[in-house]
Amino acid sequence: MRLLHELAKIHARFDDPNLVSRAGLVPVMALAQRAGLADLVEEHVRIGRRCGVNAPVKVPCLVAGMIGGADSIDDMDLLRHGAMPALFGGVRAPSTLGSFLRSFTWGNVLQLEQVSRLVLAELARRTPLLPGKDTLAFLDIDSMQKRVYGRKKQGAAFGHTKIQGKSLLVRGLNALAAAITTPLAAPVVAATRLRGGNAASARGAARFAAEAVTTARAAGCSGTLVAWADSAFYSVAFTSAVRRAGAFFSVTVRMDPKVKAAIAAISETTWTPIRYPRAIWDDQLRCWVSGAEVAETEYTAFTSKKGQALTARLIVRRVKDLNREAAQGQDELFCVWRYHAVFTDSPFQTIQAEEHHRDHAVVEQVFADWTDGPVAHLPSGSFPANAAWLACAAMAHNLLRAAGSLASLAYARGRGATLRRDLINVAARIARHGRGEITLHLPERWHREQDWMNLFEAATGPPSARAA
Numbered sequence: 001m002r003l004l005h006e007l008a009k010i011h012a013r014f015d016d017p018n019l020v021s022r023a024g025l026v027p028v029m030a031l032a033q034r035a036g037l038a039d040l041v042e043e044h045v046r047i048g049r050r051c052g053v054n055a056p057v058k059v060p061c062l063v064a065g066m067i068g069g070a071d072s073i074d075d076m077d078l079l080r081h082g083a084m085p086a087l088f089g090g091v092r093a094p095s096t097l098g099s100f101l102r103s104f105t106w107g108n109v110l111q112l113e114q115v116s117r118l119v120l121a122e123l124a125r126r127t128p129l130l131p132g133k134d135t136l137a138f139l140d141i142d143s144m145q146k147r148v149y150g151r152k153k154q155g156a157a158f159g160h161t162k163i164q165g166k167s168l169l170v171r172g173l174n175a176l177a178a179a180i181t182t183p184l185a186a187p188v189v190a191a192t193r194l195r196g197g198n199a200a201s202a203r204g205a206a207r208f209a210a211e212a213v214t215t216a217r218a219a220g221c222s223g224t225l226v227a228w229a230d231s232a233f234y235s236v237a238f239t240s241a242v243r244r245a246g247a248f249f250s251v252t253v254r255m256d257p258k259v260k261a262a263i264a265a266i267s268e269t270t271w272t273p274i275r276y277p278r279a280i281w282d283d284q285l286r287c288w289v290s291g292a293e294v295a296e297t298e299y300t301a302f303t304s305k306k307g308q309a310l311t312a313r314l315i316v317r318r319v320k321d322l323n324r325e326a327a328q329g330q331d332e333l334f335c336v337w338r339y340h341a342v343f344t345d346s347p348f349q350t351i352q353a354e355e356h357h358r359d360h361a362v363v364e365q366v367f368a369d370w371t372d373g374p375v376a377h378l379p380s381g382s383f384p385a386n387a388a389w390l391a392c393a394a395m396a397h398n399l400l401r402a403a404g405s406l407a408s409l410a411y412a413r414g415r416g417a418t419l420r421r422d423l424i425n426v427a428a429r430i431a432r433h434g435r436g437e438i439t440l441h442l443p444e445r446w447h448r449e450q451d452w453m454n455l456f457e458a459a460t461g462p463p464s465a466r467a468a
Contacts (some may be wrong), residue, residue: 014110020430021081024420024452027211027456029060031123032064035126036118037059037119040198041112043114045260051099055100062141065078069187069421073092073098075090076094091403098405101382103383110121112391113391117215124188124220130188130403131185134183135223136272139213139228141176141227142363143177145172148171148172153378155197173383174199175194177192178208179363181362186365189366190212191211192394202235205238217246226250227249227313228250228356231252234252239343240310251342253343262343262378265297266295292348293448312343313353315341317358319337368415374389385430404419406458407455438459
């Protein structure tokens with residue numbers, strides 16, 4: 001590929017008032033409008049401070065900017081270029097949006113999180129966002145330590161996180177998230193909660209899990225619902241809250257002496273060999289593992305909590321430890337195993353339940369999309385402002401996922417960066433016609449033309465054309 005003209009004959013000017021660089025915001029914000037985003041904000045969010053006025057206008061601005069690729073308050077200026085004022089009303093300056101975020105109190109953040117949950121339920125009703133949700137759905141709950149640098153950042157503290165398999169102390173804020181997924185769907189965000197950087201993973205997780213289960217049911221997950229969590233959430237409060245909310249739990253177990261004794265009591269004849277369809281990377285062995293053995297036993301947990309003991313299934317997967325001296329001719333005298341245990345009341349068979357839990361890190365896909373998008377930074381020094389930013393990021397993620405599900409099956413599971421590149425960040429020229437009509441003229445032979453038009457027609461067409 002080469003230029004066809006001499007460099008001296010190529011000129012550039014930013015002077016066309018009829019161009020927009022993110023035409024994909026038109027169908028996505030039409031989808032947000034039909035899901036009632038502004039109306040829900042007006043109904044539920046009540047900000048008492050002076051800069052908190054016009055929340056039904058400013059919250060959609062923040063969400064639209066994040067969908068377009070903004071990861072800081074200054075980046076919200078991307079909404080004010082070219083012909084954007086001809087397509088969207090109520091666009092606010094970044095400084096106005098920053099002042100608006102700083103006007104939030106913690107109570108206002110909880111109101112905005114409620115709006116996020118209601119918008120998700122409406123998107124799930126209007127789009128094929130969660131195929132198969134009426135049969136089987138999963139709820140994955142985990143936290144992310146988001147590094148921050150500002151000295152005056154409220155709530156910033158040192159907390160544990162894993163980077164390339166190593167546990168490190170990182171100064172930041174802790175974001176707790178719950179993601180809903182199905183075997184056929186990419187994850188969407190059911191709930192968010194920003195916490196101080198030194199918060200333990202399980203702090204407030206029981207109530208948070210109950211809210212997430214309620215959100216999943218409101219989003220149409222009427223069939224079997226299993227809540228996944230890692231060992232940081234292994235507690236009587238978390239498992240009981242999930243069970244009371246009407247879901248099953250599947251939680252990784254810490255290998256304490258009682259659990260080790262229960263595993264040791266499992267008969268050798270009950271272990272069933274399994275073969276992974278795709279090999280998985282083992283951080284401890286530093287190699288790919290393609291086989292293991294699985295067994296289960298009944299287990300009563302939390303017996304030290306008076307009156308709160310819980311009996312369920314203990315499903316154990318064991319992997320043969322690597323003989324590192326085999327190459328020097330030192331054969332093993334007996335097999336050495338490493339064990340991974342799951343405490344669950346899942347209704348599935350042993351091998352199936354273990355396989356489901358092994359896939360439980362889907363919320364990490366949300367964290368990856370956030371880190372590559374709106375949560376690359378937590379932009380404010382105010383803790384409630386950053387919590388509100390996180391809630392808006394959840395709405396942006398879900399709207400982008402809904403847009404992908406309307407575009408094509410491939411985009412229904414695409415990464416956030418892919419959706420922004422192919423569906424959102426598409427240049428267009430607007431042409432005005434009589435009676436207020438506007439036509440978007442997009443690039444000829446755009447490689448995703450059909451997918452973009454699928455999204456546009458589904459989001460802006462007659463209501464009867466919407467997916468149920």
